[in-house]
Amino acid sequence: xxxxxxxxxxxxxxxGRISILNCxxxxxxxxxxxxxxxxxxxxxxxxxxISSIKDKNEDGxxxxxxxxxxxxxxxxxVPSQPGDSAVYFxxxxxxxxxxxxxxxxxxxLMVKP
Amino acid sequence: xxxxxxxxxxxxxxxxxxxxxxxxxxSGHDTVSWYQQALxxxxxxxxxxxxxxxxxxxxxxDRFSGHQFPNYSSELNVNALLxxxxxxxxxxxxxxLAGHTDTQYFGPGTRLTVL
Numbered sequence: 737x738x739x740x741x742x743x744x745x746x747x748x749x750x751x752g753r754i755s756i757l758n759c760x761x762x763x764x765x766x767x768x769x770x771x772x773x774x775x776x777x778x779x780x781x782x783x784x785x786i787s788s789i790k791d792k793n794e795d796g797x798x799x800x801x802x803x804x805x806x807x808x809x810x811x812x813x814v815p816s817q818p819g820d821s822a823v824y825f826x827x828x829x830x831x832x833x834x835x836x837x838x839x840x841x842x843x844x845l846m847v848k849p
Numbered sequence: 850x851x852x853x854x855x856x857x858x859x860x861x862x863x864x865x866x867x868x869x870x871x872x873x874x875x876s877g878h879d880t881v882s883w884y885q886q887a888l889x890x891x892x893x894x895x896x897x898x899x900x901x902x903x904x905x906x907x908x909x910x911d912r913f914s915g916h917q918f919p920n921y922s923s924e925l926n927v928n929a930l931l932x933x934x935x936x937x938x939x940x941x942x943x944x945x946l947a948g949h950t951d952t953q954y955f956g957p958g959t960r961l962t963v964l
Contacts, residue, residue, distance in 0.1 A: 740891075742891075770952075772955075777957065778957050779853065779939055779941075779955030779956050779957045779958055780892070780939070780955045781955070782952050782953070782954065785952065825891050825892070827891075835882075835897055835904070835905050836882075836894045836897065836905050836907065837882075837884075837892075837894060837953065838894065839884075839891030839892045839893070840891050841889070841890055841891045842890075842891050
């Protein structure tokens with residue numbers, strides 16, 4: 737039972753345009769959500785998070801949107817840069833604790849120059 | 850400031866053997882979590898250690914065990930290895946905030962291959 741799903745295994749975007757990565761979850765107990773970026777041969781790097789009491793959180797070029805009623809979150813990257821090319825994972829946890837993270841399967845983003 | 854470090858980088862074992870993986874947390878962190886990432890999938894939570902005790906555990910059999918030392922470093926042990934245990938094993942460290950874990954920072958992982 738996959739509680740966190742990233743339905744697009746890959747996404748290709750032109751440099752300078754917006755990248756939108758999507759994530760759906762099924763467990764209504766999740767109340768804290770995170771995005772991680774992973775380059776080959778490296779561990780996941782934390783990007784941005786959002787608590788369920790918010791519907792938007794911004795950090796520079798990265799914005800995460802949360803739609804609790806739809807159990808959907810998205811990561812927007814504007815403008816996209818070639819260095820953003822990586823695998824992006826969304827993750828969720830319960831009780832705003834961040835203790836046990838449940839990850840989606842990842843989306844490979846390719847930003848073309 | 851050193852980040853999370855893991856050793857070894859790569860490891861090859863045969864079925865039935867036992868393996869120990871090691872993790873040193875980021876400076877100032879006191880909580881260590883372990884994840885298994887199979888090829889093409891997202892990381893799966895194995896367990897978390899805080900104050901030298903296992904605090905939470907994911908859906909993994911007892912063959913997977915761990916330990917945390919007084920200096921907060923941690924080991925992951927897997928007994929009776931199966932082919933399906935082949936994966937990237939990731940360690941993440943964080944700072945405990947009164948029972949809640951702050952953002953988890955990941956190490957580069959140990960690639961385990963079971964033949």
